[in-house]
Amino acid sequence: MFDVTPLDHPLGTLDLTSLTAAVVDHPATAVCPLPKAEIHAALFEVPYAQAIRLLPPSLHPSTPAYATLSFYRIPESDIGAFEFAVMGVACRSGIRPRMLTLSAFASTDAAVAFLGRWGFVAEKAEVRTRFRYDAVRSEIVTDAGVIASAVSMNPEVLLGSARATRYPQALNFARCGGQEGLMQCDIAFEYNETYRGTLTVPAFDSNAMTGGRLHPTDMIAGTFARLDATLMPVKTFLHTQEIGTLIKPTGLDKSVPV
Amino acid sequence: MDFGIFHELSVPRPFSSDIERTVINNALEQTRLADRIGFHSAWIVEHHFLEEYSHSSCPDMFLAAAAVTTENIRLGFGIATCVPEMHHPARLAERAAFLDLLSNGRAEVGTGRSSTWNELGGFGADATTTKRTWDEYVHLLPRMWSEERVRYDGQFVKFPERSVVPKPVQSPHPPMWVAVTAPGTEIDAAERGMGCLVLSPGNIGKNAPRFAAYRERIKTCEPVGAFINNRIAAVNWLFCHQDGDYARAMMAKQLHAFSSMAAQTVEISQAYPSNNYGALGLLGQLRGDPNDDATKPIPDGLCAGTPDELVATIKGWESAGADEMIFMINSREVIPQNEVLASLDLFSREVMPHFHKTGIKTKVLQHV
Numbered sequence: 026m027f028d029v030t031p032l033d034h035p036l037g038t039l040d041l042t043s044l045t046a047a048v049v050d051h052p053a054t055a056v057c058p059l060p061k062a063e064i065h066a067a068l069f070e071v072p073y074a075q076a077i078r079l080l081p082p083s084l085h086p087s088t089p090a091y092a093t094l095s096f097y098r099i100p101e102s103d104i105g106a107f108e109f110a111v112m113g114v115a116c117r118s119g120i121r122p123r124m125l126t127l128s129a130f131a132s133t134d135a136a137v138a139f140l141g142r143w144g145f146v147a148e149k150a151e152v153r154t155r156f157r158y159d160a161v162r163s164e165i166v167t168d169a170g171v172i173a174s175a176v177s178m179n180p181e182v183l184l185g186s187a188r189a190t191r192y193p194q195a196l197n198f199a200r201c202g203g204q205e206g207l208m209q210c211d212i213a214f215e216y217n218e219t220y221r222g223t224l225t226v227p228a229f230d231s232n233a234m235t236g237g238r239l240h241p242t243d244m245i246a247g248t249f250a251r252l253d254a255t256l257m258p259v260k261t262f263l264h265t266q267e268i269g270t271l272i273k274p275t276g277l278d279k280s281v282p283v
Numbered sequence: 284m285d286f287g288i289f290h291e292l293s294v295p296r297p298f299s300s301d302i303e304r305t306v307i308n309n310a311l312e313q314t315r316l317a318d319r320i321g322f323h324s325a326w327i328v329e330h331h332f333l334e335e336y337s338h339s340s341c342p343d344m345f346l347a348a349a350a351v352t353t354e355n356i357r358l359g360f361g362i363a364t365c366v367p368e369m370h371h372p373a374r375l376a377e378r379a380a381f382l383d384l385l386s387n388g389r390a391e392v393g394t395g396r397s398s399t400w401n402e403l404g405g406f407g408a409d410a411t412t413t414k415r416t417w418d419e420y421v422h423l424l425p426r427m428w429s430e431e432r433v434r435y436d437g438q439f440v441k442f443p444e445r446s447v448v449p450k451p452v453q454s455p456h457p458p459m460w461v462a463v464t465a466p467g468t469e470i471d472a473a474e475r476g477m478g479c480l481v482l483s484p485g486n487i488g489k490n491a492p493r494f495a496a497y498r499e500r501i502k503t504c505e506p507v508g509a510f511i512n513n514r515i516a517a518v519n520w521l522f523c524h525q526d527g528d529y530a531r532a533m534m535a536k537q538l539h540a541f542s543s544m545a546a547q548t549v550e551i552s553q554a555y556p557s558n559n560y561g562a563l564g565l566l567g568q569l570r571g572d573p574n575d576d577a578t579k580p581i582p583d584g585l586c587a588g589t590p591d592e593l594v595a596t597i598k599g600w601e602s603a604g605a606d607e608m609i610f611m612i613n614s615r616e617v618i619p620q621n622e623v624l625a626s627l628d629l630f631s632r633e634v635m636p637h638f639h640k641t642g643i644k645t646k647v648l649q650h651v
Contacts, residue, residue, distance in 0.1 A: 033296050034335075034547065068554055070404075088334060088547050089401060091554065120546035122553070186561040191553045221556055245404065246555045 037080025037116070041265055046200040049208060052259040053142040059254040063098040065154040065163045066192065067175035067224055068245040071114065075239050079114050080125060081207070081265040084196075087115035092239060093124055094175055094226070095192070096154035096163040097254075099136075107136035108152040110165050111145070112173070112234045113195060118207075119269035122193040125207075127235045130165050143259060144197030144208035156180070161222060161249040172233040177222030177247025188219040190248045201262060202274025209261035218251040284601050284638035287324030287609035288317050288627075289361065289518055292339035293544055295615045302616075303338055309620045311348055313612060316624055318353035320631035324391060324516075325349060326361035326609055331369070332401045335615070336544040343378040350386035358386050361480065361609075362395035362462040365420035368408040369397075372420045372440055376427035376447050383451035390451065393480050394421050395462035400554040410557050415439065421459065421475060425508035428456035455509035460516070465561065469497040476506025478514045480609075485582035487599045490517065494604035514606040519586050521610035522618070523630040527589040530626075533618055534587030540615035586610065590633035597638065 068091055076090035096110045109131040113124035131137045131147040140147045150172075154163035164174035183190075192212070199208040224247035231237050264270035290310045294303055314325045327345050330337035339345065346358045360382075363375050375392075383390035396413035397403050403410050419437040426433050427447040434444035451457055460480040461472035472479045479497050483490060494515050501513050520537055524530035552560040584600065586593050586608070600608060613623050 034543070085547075087549060089332075089404070089549065091549070115549075117546055120543055122546075183556055184558050187552065187556050187558050190556050219556070243404075245400065248556060 034085045035077065036082050036268070037077055037084045037086065039079055039081045041081055041198065041205070044198060046198050046205045047141065047144050047146045047208075049141065049144050049199045049201040049259075051142060052144075052201055052208065053256065054258045056258060057103060057256040059099050059102050059256060061100050061251070062254045063154060063156065063249065063251055064190075064192070064254075065096040065156075065161050065175065065177065065247065065249045066190070067094045067163075067177070067226060067247050068092075069094075069224065069226060069241040070243040070245060071239050071241060076114050076116075079127065079235075079238055080116050081198075083118065083207070083264050083266055083268050083270070084123070084125060085117040085119075085268075087117065087122070091115045091245060092241070093192075094173060094234075096152060096175070098154050102139075104135040104139050105133070107139075108132040108154065109136055109140060109147060110150075110152045110163070110173070111195060114239060115193065116196075118196070118263060121269075122191075123209075124193040124195050126195050126197045127239065128233075130167075143195075143210040143256065144199035144201075145195075145210070146197075156249055161220070161247065164228070167233065169230070169233065171228045172230040174226065174228040175247060176225045176227060177220070177249060178225065180220035180222040180249055183219040183221055188216045188250075189214075190216070190219050190250050196263065198265070199262075204262075204272055204274045206265055206272050206274070207263040208259055209263065211257040211260070213255040213257060214250075215253040216250055217253070220249045222247045222249070284597065284605070285323035285607040286630075286635060286638075287322055287326060287357075287359070287516070287607060288313060289609045289611045290314075290325070290327040290339065290345070291330075291337045291611065291614070292327070292345075293336055293540070293615045294338045295617075296335060298334070306338070306616060307345065309613075309616070309623075310345070311352065312620070313623060313627065314349045314356065315352055316627055318356035320628060321635060322356055322627075322631070323607060324357040324359055324609065325353075326359035326391070326393065328361055329364050330402065332405045333399065333548055336548060343382060346382050346390075347385055350382060350389065353386075355389075357389045357391050358382060359391035359393055359460075361391075361393040361460075363392060364397050364402075365394050365417040366396055366403070366406070366408050366413050367416055367439055368406040369402075372423050373427060373442065373445070373447050375420065376424050377449070379424070379457055380428055380447075380449050380451040383453055383457055384449055388452035390453065390457040391460065392424070392457050393460040393462055394424075394477070398464065398551050398560060400549040400551050403551055404554070410551050410555050411559050412439065414559050421461075421477065421507045424459070425456050429509060458512040458514075459508055460512065463493075466493070469493045470500050473497045473500035474504055476501060476504040476508065476511035476513070478512040478516065481515065481517045481605075483518075485519075485584050487584040487603050490584075491603035498604060515604055516607040516609050517600055517605040518609045518611065519584070519600075521586045521593075521612050521626065521630065523586070523588070523590060523593055523626045523634065525589060525629070527592055530587045530589065533622070534585060536617045537611070537614040540617045541611075544615060590629060593630065593634045594637045597634070601638070
């Protein structure tokens with residue numbers, strides 16, 4: 026390759042010493058099929074200044090800054106049926122679109138442990154997403170009540186290649202093999218049906234969802250997809266300070282069943 | 284085969300009025316040189332809010348400045364955005380006609396509908412209707428240029444009878460083009476008898492079938508305007524140097540800068556999936572990984588090399604059916620201006636003579 030000049034795009038300013046990384050002793054090493062899954066994703070813009078403060082120095086903010094609240098309904102898996110939700114802020118690792126996880130919620134103890142193999146620190150909660158022809162409605166309920174909800178009104182079927190809704194891979198701040206980094210959760214999708222609706226977010230407890238650090242401003246869209254998902258083994262563990270740099274914790278080489 | 288240049292007005296960080304002014308002045312200087320040495324056209328994009336990638340939010344103002352400092356080169360809106368939240372069609376018709384007057388009949392009008400959430404979302408545009416609004420616009424613009432009074436009662440445009448003035452110099456009106464990125468858009472262009480401005484640089488073999496499909500379909504078109512513009516212009520990159528390895532190194536710098544800047548945009552299909560935007564737009568497609576060794580540094584068909592190498596490459600495009608090559612000649616100012624100008628000059632002396640000029644010829648009526 027030719028020598029090229031590094032670009033000086035804006036970078037995150039998060040001081041990671043203030044955070045505790047998820048400890049992942051046994052990262053996932055096998056593929057995990059999640060057939061007949063349903064995903065309801067809510068996309069909304071957020072203040073740029075807030076987004077940049079949430080990202081470590083190895084990640085670029087998205088322009089415009091936006092965030093995603095995604096709800097997953099999993100009817101079949103190795104650990105049975107479960108639902109989970111992930112709140113993330115859009116970013117880039119070099120030129121690759123990614124989503125940095127800010128919080129996660131899962132409906133069963135088994136799911137909490139299962140998702141931990143990919144670096145998610147999920148809190149047990151009631152997570153629910155339900156499709157109706159007038160609207161897709163999702164919510165997260167904890168002991169404190171409804172902490173977030175999303176409604177995609179008048180879902181419209183997307184056809185052809187528009188069905189392939191793009192979900193950026195999640196990055197989770199994790200400690201693995203004695204090193205801290207951003208563990209990437211890769212999911213492959215085979216789409217069956219996709220819809221887009223007019224998004225509203227009737228409830229969003231910023232403290233519960235983002236530690237009070239992110240607030241929705243302008244709605245973009247809500248999407249709902251029925252698909253076969255496959256969670257891939259953990260392969261990518263990124264440096265938190267250097268752009269696009271891989272680190273190789275010893276844990277990723279261990280052959281531990283999921 | 285004709286040749287043109289294409290300006291994005293990409294601006295390196297840190298942003299300042301000085302650097303923005305330098306980028307605009309450099310582009311104007313490149314346009315003046317291109318005019319003197321026989322290039323056929325200069326195009327400039329319209330983009331909004333695409334920081335770093337393109338600060339070209341007012342292409343008509345740039346073209347007006349170019350019009351009064353050049354004599355022969357044709358001046359292209361590339362692309363006028365046919366989205367109501369951005370422009371009323373009468374405003375587009377007025378600006379194009381005004382440019383045509385200022386330039387004594389040298390305006391070309393490219394049409395498109397944007398493909399990024401940055402832009403469409405920024406204006407609160409309805410991304411689900413842009414293809415339909417574009418269609419109304421391209422049918423309406425020629426009428427606004429050529430009819431004394433126009434009334435239009437469309438699905439999106441309601442326009443009471445008015446005389447849209449001024450009228451263009453070119454009779455019956457300036458040539459119209461369609462920006463072609465997504466597969467199938469070349470057919471949209473052909474069906475309407477509009478020129479095919481292909482923003483899919485690089486691979487000749489991949490584009491050749493699209494060119495052939497365009498040629499076939501335009502035979503039975505129903506032109507939106509008073510004449511058929513059946514030309515295919517392929518947007519490409521250019522760096523010409525006597526040292527081929529050096530030329531390719533400079534091209535790699537351009538591509539790296541371009542794909543990195545493109546990565547900063549949010550494609551409409553990424554944020555707001557729509558039946559209207561089935562494929563990633565140009566910027567999304569260009570998110571190649573410059574650090575991936577498996578990625579070919581210089582895709583087939585890109586114009587980086589010695590004059591002899593470029594003659595061979597352009598012959599390939601000519602065989603595939605292109606009538607004009609329109610070159611991006613810098614990106615993010617990674618190539619010093621004197622080298623950009625030298626590349627253009629060398630190209631005009633040692634490559635252009637190998638190709639015969641074709642296409643629309645205009646006579647300068649009177650220099651303003």
